[in-house]
Amino acid sequence: MENKEYLKTVRKEMPKSKHALTMVRAFLTGGLICVIGQAIFDTLKYFMPLVVEEMIHQYTITILILITGILTGIGVYDKIGKFGGAGSIISITGFANSVVAPAIEHKREGYILGLCANMFTIAGPVIVLGIAASVIVGILAMIFPGLFLR
Amino acid sequence: MRNQTIYFKNNDVGILETATIAGPKEGEGPLGRYFHNVLKDDLLKQKSYEKAETKIHISVIKNILNKTKLTPRDIDCVFAGDILDEMIVSSFAMREFDIPFIGVYNACASFGEALINASCMLDSGYMNRVICSTSSHFSTAERQYRFPLELGNQRTPLSQWTVTGAGCTLLEKNKNLPVKITCATIGKVVDFGVRDVNDMGAAMTPAAMDTLITHFENTKRKPDYYDMILTGDLGDAASRLLKKLIKRQGYDLDENYNDCGVLIYNREAQQVGQGGSGTACSNLVFNAYIYDKMLQGDLKRVLLVPTGALISKTSTLQGETMPGIAHAICLEAV
Numbered sequence: 001m002e003n004k005e006y007l008k009t010v011r012k013e014m015p016k017s018k019h020a021l022t023m024v025r026a027f028l029t030g031g032l033i034c035v036i037g038q039a040i041f042d043t044l045k046y047f048m049p050l051v052v053e054e055m056i057h058q059y060t061i062t063i064l065i066l067i068t069g070i071l072t073g074i075g076v077y078d079k080i081g082k083f084g085g086a087g088s089i090i091s092i093t094g095f096a097n098s099v100v101a102p103a104i105e106h107k108r109e110g111y112i113l114g115l116c117a118n119m120f121t122i123a124g125p126v127i128v129l130g131i132a133a134s135v136i137v138g139i140l141a142m143i144f145p146g147l148f149l150r
Numbered sequence: 151m152r153n154q155t156i157y158f159k160n161n162d163v164g165i166l167e168t169a170t171i172a173g174p175k176e177g178e179g180p181l182g183r184y185f186h187n188v189l190k191d192d193l194l195k196q197k198s199y200e201k202a203e204t205k206i207h208i209s210v211i212k213n214i215l216n217k218t219k220l221t222p223r224d225i226d227c228v229f230a231g232d233i234l235d236e237m238i239v240s241s242f243a244m245r246e247f248d249i250p251f252i253g254v255y256n257a258c259a260s261f262g263e264a265l266i267n268a269s270c271m272l273d274s275g276y277m278n279r280v281i282c283s284t285s286s287h288f289s290t291a292e293r294q295y296r297f298p299l300e301l302g303n304q305r306t307p308l309s310q311w312t313v314t315g316a317g318c319t320l321l322e323k324n325k326n327l328p329v330k331i332t333c334a335t336i337g338k339v340v341d342f343g344v345r346d347v348n349d350m351g352a353a354m355t356p357a358a359m360d361t362l363i364t365h366f367e368n369t370k371r372k373p374d375y376y377d378m379i380l381t382g383d384l385g386d387a388a389s390r391l392l393k394k395l396i397k398r399q400g401y402d403l404d405e406n407y408n409d410c411g412v413l414i415y416n417r418e419a420q421q422v423g424q425g426g427s428g429t430a431c432s433n434l435v436f437n438a439y440i441y442d443k444m445l446q447g448d449l450k451r452v453l454l455v456p457t458g459a460l461i462s463k464t465s466t467l468q469g470e471t472m473p474g475i476a477h478a479i480c481l482e483a484v
């Protein structure tokens with residue numbers, strides 16, 4: 001069925017993404033999100049000097065996810081994503097957005113079969129592969145003790 | 151019929167009236183003032199966008215009945231279609247009317263398919279008055295074929311914007327109507343192996359080219375026979391590709407060629423990628439803008455070629471290529 005000549009023409013004639021521009025935008029957006037995260041982290045640490053750093057990391061992530069959830073709900077995050085591309089997708093906020101967006105969309109099909117069933121349609125692969133990777137790392141750590149210790 | 155082309159020899163398949171309802175974004179586009187109704191809000195206070203699209207479809211049929219002062223009893227059949235799965239919008243819209251219904255699906259070429267089917271029924275004398283209507287909605291199509299609305303992702307430069315709206319044409323078997331459908335070329339499914347879901351224009355271009363060339367060969371007409379040749383929703387880049395490729399075959403689509411998807415939006419300002427797409431795209435442009443121009447006498451002969459990419463989410467995920475289809479309908483103003 002494939003018409004090689006036509007596909008070649010299509011590749012040549014059709015407009016392409018402006019990679020340089022999108023990369024700069026992604027860098028700036030991703031960087032800004034990280035700066036905001038660092039600011040939240042530093043503020044928390046200043047006000048809670050006795051809490052261990054690991055816990056403050058968790059608080060920071062939770063706050064970022066909460067902010068993204070709200071921004072997605074009021075229809076702002078998709079505009080950030082349109083500008084930032086990968087910069088706002090790769091960060092934890094992008095993950096939060098990919099869970100909240102389908103949840104909002106599928107709420108109309110009911111809470112169980114709509115919202116809950118479709119919540120992870122986009123984030124699902126990330127979770128599955130994340131767990132799979134941690135299983136592999138776990139097995140490696142079991143076979144070679146001390147491999148992942150600093 | 152000879153080689154895909156049907157001639158409506160009785161010359162009595164005429165357009166009695168048209169009605170359109172366009173979404174807010176379409177209303178802001180260059181054709182905004184031609185649409186009969188423009189929505190302020192595309193959710194229409196409904197619980198879901200699917201319900202909103204159904205409501206638009208119902209309203210457009212009601213509008214055309216009100217405009218012509220006809221009752222459902224006067225209509226022999228409705229040929230309607232949309233691009234949601236199992237055609238729920240048209241089917242749910244038609245449960246509001248006491249009119250026989252035939253659902254048509256050729257993706258975004260459904261409007262063309264409806265016109266051809268209806269014209270055959272009228273020309274053969276089986277029916278006297280039929281409605282052809284199609285609808286699409288950005289938010290329902292986006293959700294079905296792509297991603298949730300609130301997801302922060304980027305659109306590729308090749309992507310197109312599904313037109314929100316519904317339009318319908320009321321055809322009547324009547325020799326005295328000003329605009330008539332005189333012949334039509336039924337398209338074949340053409341697949342040149344395009345796989346990029348975002349590049350629907352390139353997937354449909356070979357189909358459009360095949361139908362156009364077949365039409366020109368069968369009717370022994372040149373492209374300049376028409377005042378306007380309109381493809382459905384190839385978008386800007388693909389319609390330029392079509393022009394280039396068809397020129398190699400000896401047909402020159404010049405000033406008289408345009409694409410409905412390009413006409414309906416201000417491409418750059420409204421950030422719609424390559425232009426509009428969807429079942430309502432060619433429908434709105436024809437029923438609002440082109441029909442008006444034909445009545446004014448600015449256009450005498452028009453070849454409308456709605457194009458469709460015959461895909462589903464499953465087929466593209468399973469690695470299938472994207473076949474396209476295009477039907478050509480020749481409209482002449484007396």
